[in-house]
Amino acid sequence: MSKVVLFIIVANVLFSLKGFNDQLFFNKNKFQIGAIKNGEYLRMLTSGFLHVDPKHLLFNMITLYFFGDNVVNILGLWKFLLIYFGSLIFGGLFSLSYHKDDLYYSAVGASGAVMGVIYAAIMLYPDMALGFIFFPFFDIPGYIFGLGYLLYSIYGMKNSVGNIGHSAHLGGAIGGFALTLLLFPDVLSQNTKMVIILGIPILLLFIFEKKLSKN
Template identity: 45%
Template sequence: MNSILLIIIAATAIFSYYGWQNPPIFEKYKFNVGAILRNKEYVRLVSAGFLHADPTHLIFNMLTLYFFGPVVLQFFGPLGFIVVYFGSIILGNLFSLYLYKHQAWYSAIGASGGVSGILFAAIGMIPTMSIYFFFIPIGIPGFIFGFGYFAYSVYSMLKPRANDNIGHAAHLGGAAFGLVYTILLQPESAQENILFLGIMALPLLYLAYVVFVQKKIN
């Protein structure tokens, strides 16, 4: 296990716990549209990735990072891993900032953007890898999982529910960064897997059309 991965997991766990014990610190470093745009507190674009709502949120994210991080490390090395992880956190939060720039109250926390980036960088390299869910013994091909993940996230973002506290925009922005990073750095592999990647990206293309062409979310 690479030390970079362990350091990020440990730092995230420590900072999350510290935030739970110190609500003012939690509020100061979480993602918040008003604080970022009005007060230019850009550190929140990164620091929010080290805060989590509760132990379950933290454990789920760190377990996903633990299992899929080594795949990204294998293909891209420690520097590539860092670029994907923090690039995905930042891009995911920037996408949220763009979408909700008129909603100063909008807040979010969690490493899910970065974790999604790592997960989809791994799937981008091995789109047929088997992904398992708890209590389900049958592996789901990565590109099928990816399509379902993107489709659900896009639908949930476009049709938000009152009790849905998931930051789908950050997830999608982070996942897109990880996938695009893989395609740009490994174009030969992307060309070989173009069908799998194309199927997986269909919901993202639809979202891009709705957001940037129709401009229905703003």
Template identity: 50%
Template sequence: MLDISPIVLLIMAVTGFVTYKGLNDYSFFYKYCFDIDAVRAGEKHRIFTAGFLHVDWMHFIFNMMTLYFFGDYLMNSVGIVYFLLIYFVSMLIGNLITYQMYHNKTGYRAVGASGAIMGVLYASIMINPNMMLGIFFIIPIPSYLFAVLYLLYSVYGMKQQNDNIGHSAHIGGAVAGLTLILVKYPVLIEMHPLLLGVMLIPILLLFVLFKKGKL
């Protein structure tokens, strides 16, 4: 059993409370979810608050388990302040990219902390590419492979657009987390150039698909 810091526990608790409130009170959920029409009308707070809501408990558990496994490792590596910077900047960048991609799509809504989680995941993997993750706590898989597959799934989710999960925020969060960790430790570019290239594949795929109008 991994130890968990008060900071990570607090993030999980606040996210859990907001998710619980949103799942039991639709008016609350609607007030704070990422709704493109509301954001365009000036409700900019949704870019932040959507990162604390989830579409269901499985969505919440998946995100918080990833935070549980990687949050303290990243915090111990970069310090509390920079960890919080990565978490919340990844959340905001993820939703800002979502806004840029869907600002003309009336009725688009999405929620999830996945932008922040992907930022933490990508930053952690760049520091330690050898970390392993147990899928369903049984099947071992390299964490970088998990991250790449998850982002590829996110690209697929963006094409389907049928689950109200902010898949585009996953991509934005990964970009933010990767950028921030490389800003802090630029030597990682020289240490892990192949890893960096592999982790950029889903991001480049997204860019190509977006440019071709296939998203």
């Protein structure tokens, strides 16, 4: 594992453990529409290092472990960081827009950043496959996992599943998609089919945005 991916995982673990044991710290740093509209913009960053519970933290960090190094290996340290934090901010902005009228809406999680890394990794390595301890006898294509994660996010947005930032997943995917094209435009000619496959859900999201909206 690259040092930068390890550092981000450790930072998420330490920040989340603090949040698990300190409700005041958790409430002060979580993503909340009303507080952000009142000028507490730092929450858009700090909320990405908090998690609802150990299971939520473990899932995000294992996913980052599987996909992160693939992005670092091709794009390098600084471009990986741009995609990670850019997707985190993109996810926050999307959530802010989607829930703009719900001042009490709150969420936490690195999911927006992780979703951006997933998208970047699949665009760069379209043939990648994941081997999970739960499925030891076969591998899951990376793009199946990524699209499945995105569909779950849409379901979570519509049904308000947990205190997880499902809308941030979608914003993170958009951020990861756009930033990868910007930072490594050759991917468009090298892996055209996968770029199109991953771009379709984003396009449909914009087309059916009003139907997706709770309002």
